Amino acid sequence: xxxxxxxxxxxxxxxxxxxxxxxxxxxxxxxxxxxxxxxxxxxxxxxxxxxxxxxxxxxxxxxxxxxxxxxxxxxxxxxxxxxxxxxxxxxxxxxxxxxxxxx
Amino acid sequence: xxxxxxxxxxxxxxxxxxxxxxxxxxxxxxxxxxxxxxxxxxxxxxxxxxxxxxxxxxxxxxxxxxxxxxxxxxxxxxxxxxxxxxxxxxxxxxxxxxxxxxx
Amino acid sequence: xxxxxxxxxxxxxxxxxxxxxxxxxxxxxxxxxxxxxxxxxxxxxxxxxxxxxxxxxxxxxxxxxxxxxxxxxxxxxxxxxxxxxxxxxxxxxxxxxxxxxxxxxxxxxxxxxxxxxxxxxxxxxxxxxxxxxxxxxxxxxx
Amino acid sequence: xxxxxxxxxxxxxxxxxxxxxxxxxxxxxxxxxxxxxxxxxxxxxxxxxxxxxxxxxxxxxxxxxxxxxxxxxxxxxxxxxxxxxxxxxxxxxxxxxxxxxxxxxxxxxxxxxxxxxxxxxxxxxxxxxxxxxxxxxxxxxx
Ligand SMILES: Nc1ncnc2c1ncn2[C@@H]1O[C@H](COP(=O)(O)OP(=O)(O)O)[C@@H](O)[C@H]1O
Ligand SMILES: Nc1ncnc2c1ncn2[C@@H]1O[C@H](COP(=O)(O)OP(=O)(O)O)[C@@H](O)[C@H]1O
Numbered sequence: 001x002x003x004x005x006x007x008x009x010x011x012x013x014x015x016x017x018x019x020x021x022x023x024x025x026x027x028x029x030x031x032x033x034x035x036x037x038x039x040x041x042x043x044x045x046x047x048x049x050x051x052x053x054x055x056x057x058x059x060x061x062x063x064x065x066x067x068x069x070x071x072x073x074x075x076x077x078x079x080x081x082x083x084x085x086x087x088x089x090x091x092x093x094x095x096x097x098x099x100x101x102x103x
Numbered sequence: 104x105x106x107x108x109x110x111x112x113x114x115x116x117x118x119x120x121x122x123x124x125x126x127x128x129x130x131x132x133x134x135x136x137x138x139x140x141x142x143x144x145x146x147x148x149x150x151x152x153x154x155x156x157x158x159x160x161x162x163x164x165x166x167x168x169x170x171x172x173x174x175x176x177x178x179x180x181x182x183x184x185x186x187x188x189x190x191x192x193x194x195x196x197x198x199x200x201x202x203x204x205x206x
Numbered sequence: 207x208x209x210x211x212x213x214x215x216x217x218x219x220x221x222x223x224x225x226x227x228x229x230x231x232x233x234x235x236x237x238x239x240x241x242x243x244x245x246x247x248x249x250x251x252x253x254x255x256x257x258x259x260x261x262x263x264x265x266x267x268x269x270x271x272x273x274x275x276x277x278x279x280x281x282x283x284x285x286x287x288x289x290x291x292x293x294x295x296x297x298x299x300x301x302x303x304x305x306x307x308x309x310x311x312x313x314x315x316x317x318x319x320x321x322x323x324x325x326x327x328x329x330x331x332x333x334x335x336x337x338x339x340x341x342x343x344x345x346x347x348x
Numbered sequence: 349x350x351x352x353x354x355x356x357x358x359x360x361x362x363x364x365x366x367x368x369x370x371x372x373x374x375x376x377x378x379x380x381x382x383x384x385x386x387x388x389x390x391x392x393x394x395x396x397x398x399x400x401x402x403x404x405x406x407x408x409x410x411x412x413x414x415x416x417x418x419x420x421x422x423x424x425x426x427x428x429x430x431x432x433x434x435x436x437x438x439x440x441x442x443x444x445x446x447x448x449x450x451x452x453x454x455x456x457x458x459x460x461x462x463x464x465x466x467x468x469x470x471x472x473x474x475x476x477x478x479x480x481x482x483x484x485x486x487x488x489x490x
Contacts, residue, residue, distance in 0.1 A: 010397070012361045012406075015452070042365065044393050045459055049452035076386050080462045081446035081455050113255070115219045115264075118310070145223065147251050148317055152310035179244050183320045184304035184313050209408060211366070214354040224353065224373050231366050266351060 001030040002068070002093070006039035011046030015053075022054045031063030032100045036093070038069035048077050055086065068096050104133040105171070105196070109142035114149030118156075125157045134166030135203045139196070141172035151180050158190065171199050208282075211274045217262035217287075225254050225272060229283075232274050236281055236343060245321035246281065246341050252314040253285040253337045261287025261335055280323070283339045291335040294327040350419045356411045359404035359429075367396050367414055371425075374416050378423055378485065387463035388423065388483050394456040395427040395479045403429025403477055422465070425481045433477035436469035 003021060008014065025033060035051065037043075051067070058065040066088040070078070078084040090096035106124065111117065128136060138154065140146075154170070161168040169191040173181070181187040193199035213228050215221040229250045233243045254270055262268035271286040297315065304313040318325050324340035355370050357363040371392045375385045396412055404410035410430045417424040439457065446455040460467050466482035 008361075008365075010361060010364065011401075042368070044364075044390070044397055045455040046397065046453060049455065053452045072382075073386055073390060076383070076463075077390060077455075077459060080459055083447060086447070111219075111223075113219060113222065114259075145226070147222075147248070147255055148313040149255065149311060152313065156310045175240075176244055176248060179241070179321075180248060180313075180317060183317055186305065189305070209358045209360075210356075210411075211358075211363070212354065212356040212411075213370075214352075216351045216353075218351075220377070221353070224370060227369050227373055228355075228366060231369055235362070269352075269354075 001025055001032060002034045002036055002097075004036045004039060008042040009037075009040050009047030009050060010042065010044045011050070014047070015050045018050050018054060019057075022057055026057070026061050026063070031058070031061065033058060033063065033065045034068050034090075034093070034096045035065060036068040037071065037074065040071070040074075043071070043074050043077070045077060045081075048074070048081065048083065051087070052083065064100070066090065066096055066099065068093060104128055104135060105137045105139055105200075107139045107142060111145040112140075112143050112150030112153060113145065113147045114153070117150065118153045121153050121157060122160075125160055129160070129164050129166070134161070134164065136161060136166065136168050137171050137193075137196070137199045137203075138168060139171040140174065140177065143174070143177075146174070146177050146180070148180060148184075151177070151184065151186065154190070155186065167203070169193065169199055169202065171196060208275045208277045211276070213272045213274075214269045215272075216266045217258035217264050217268050217270055218266050219255075219258070219264075222251055222254055222258075226251055228272075229274070232276065233281070236276055238281070238341070238343065242341060242344075246283070246339075249318040249321045249325075249339050250283050250285070252318050253283075253339060256314055257285050257287035257289075257335075257337070260292065261289030263289065278343075280340055280342045285337045285339070286330065286334055288334040290333075291327075291329050298327075350417045350424075353416045353418070354413065355416075356413045358408040359400035359406050359410050359412055360408050361397075361400070361406075364393055364396055364400075368393055370414075371416070374418065375423070378418055380423070380483070380485065384483060384486075388425070388481075391460040391463045391467075391481050392425050392427070394460050395425075395481060398456055399427050399429035399431075399477075399479070402434065403431030405431065420485075422482055422484045427479045427481070428472065428476055430476040432475075433469075433471050440469075 055065045068090050070089045158168045171193050173192045229247050233246050257270045268288045273284045275282040301316050302312050304316045322339045323342050326338040328336045330336055355367060371389050375388050399412045413428040415426045443458050444454050446458045464481045465484050468480040470478045472478055
C-alpha cells in the first residue's frame with residue numbers, strides 16, 4: 001500500500017488527517033505501508049512527529065511504515081533527531097516495495 | 104548584434120552598465136541591436152526607461168533596437184505606458200534577425 | 207477582518223527581490239488572477255523603488271516599511287519611507303506622458319495609477335511618506 | 349554593521365511558508381552553503397511554529413515578529429511572540445531524547461540547539477518571549 005502525501009506536513013489539522021488515513025488503511029487490512037513524500041514540499045518537526053506516530057501505530061498493529069522520496073530538509077531533521085535509525089528510506093518505489101517482500 | 108541581458112534591470116548601477124554596453128556597440132560599428140531579455144528575471148519602470156534610452160541612443164545614431172523574449176511583466180509595463188507602440192518585440196530570435204533584413 | 211503582514215527592509219535595491227517574493231506569495235494566496243497579480247506586483251515594486259530612492263535616498267540605515275493588509279474583498283498595500291515626500295497633489299494633476307521617448311524616468315506613478323484601483327499619497331504625522339495601493343478582488347477571483 | 353529585515357505575520361500555520369521564502373532568500377544572499385542553509389531554515393521554522401502555537405496560541409490577532417540581522421560574519425534571527433514563555437532554563441537542562449518513538453512532539457528545541465551555533469531564550473520586558481538563533485558564516489562560505 002502506497003500513501004501519496006501532498007502539500008505541507010506540519011501539525012495542526014494535518015496531524016489528524018494523517019492519523020485518520022492510517023487508521024483507515026489498518027482497518028482495511030493493509031499492514032505494510034510506504035509513505036511517498038515526493039509531493040510534500042514542506043515539513044517541520046511536528047510533521048516528522050506525525051510520521052513517527054504513524055510508524056508506531058503500524059508497528060503496534062503488526063505492520064510497518066517506510067518512507068519514499070525523502071527531501072533534503074527532512075533528511076537533515078531525521079539525521080539530527082536520529083530518527084534515520086528508525087525509518088527505512090527509499091528513493092525508488094520498486095525498491096521500497098521489494099524490501100517488504102525480502103523480509 | 105544580439106545583446107543578452109541577465110539578472111535584474113532596475114536602475115542604479117544597471118543603467119550605467121547598459122549605457123556603456125550600448126555605446127560600446129555603436130563605437131564598434133553595429134547599428135542594429137536585438138536585446139535578448141530572456142535572462143532578465145526582474146524589471147521595473149526604471150529598467151524600461153533604460154531600454155528606452157538605449158532605443159533613443161540607437162535611433163539617434165541611425166540604428167535600431169528591438170526586444171527579444173519579453174516577459175509577461177514587462178509586456179504589462181510596455182502596454183500600460185504605450186511603449187509597446189515603440190518597441191518591436193519578438194519571441195523568436197530568427198524572426199527578430201530577419202526583421203532587420205526585411206526593412 | 208483583515209490579516210496584516212509587515213515587511214521592513216534597508217533602502218537598497220537588492221532587497222526589492224524579497225518584497226517581490228512576499229508580494230507574489232500573498233497575491234497567490236488571495237486568489238488574484240494572473241493579470242491582476244502582475245499589476246499588483248509591478249505597482250508594489252514601483253512604490254518601494256520610489257520609497258528607497260526618492261524617500262530614503264538609498265540610505266541603507268533607513269528602512270522601507272511595507273504592510274500587506276489582506277481584506278476579504280481587496281488587498282491594501284501601504285509603503286512607508288522616512289523622507290520628506292513631494293508635492294504629490296500637483297504631480298497627480300499633471301502626470302507626464304509616459305510615451306515621451308526621451309525620458310528615462312518618470313513612469314512609476316503613472317503605472318501605479320493605471321494598474322491599481324486606488325493610489326493614495328499621505329504625509330505621516332511623525333515624518334515620512336506613505337503610499338497606499340488598493341486592488342479589489344473581483345467576484346470571479348480576478 | 350548589520351542590515352536588518354523584519355517580517356511580522358499573524359499566528360497561522362499558512363504564513364510559515366512566507367517566512368520560509370524570505371529566510372531562504374536571505375540565506376542565499378549571504379552565501380551560506382547548502383547544509384548550513386537547510387539548518388537555518390529548519391530552525392527558523394521551528395522557532396516560528398513554537399511562537400505561533402505555544403506563544404500566541406494560534407490567535408490570528410497576535411503577530412509573530414521575525415528579525416533577520418545580516419552581519420558580516422553571521423546571521424542572527426530573533427523570533428518574538430506575545431505569550432507567557434515557559435521555563436526554558438529548566439527545559440534546556442533536560443531536553444528529552446528525540447528518538448523516543450512514542451512521542452509525536454517535543455523535537456523542535458532539540459533540533460534548533462543541534463543545528464544552530466547559538467540558541468538563546470529571553471523574556472521580553474514588555475511581555476512575550478524572544479528566541480535568538482545564530483549561525484556563523486564559516487570562512488569557506490559554509
Ligand atoms: N516616496 C517618494 N518620496 C519623495 N518623492 C517621491 C516619492 N515617490 C515619488 N516621488 C517623486 O515623484 C516623481 C515621479 O515618480 P515616478 O513616476 O515613480 O518616476 P521616477 O521614480 O522614475 O522619477 C519622482 O521623480 C519623485 O520626485
Ligand atoms: N515560544 C514559546 N512559548 C511558550 N512555550 C514554548 C515556546 N517554545 C517552546 N515552548 C515550550 O517548550 C516545549 C518544547 O518545544 P519543542 O521542543 O519545540 O517541541 P514541541 O513544540 O513539539 O512541543 C513546548 O511544548 C512548549 O511547552
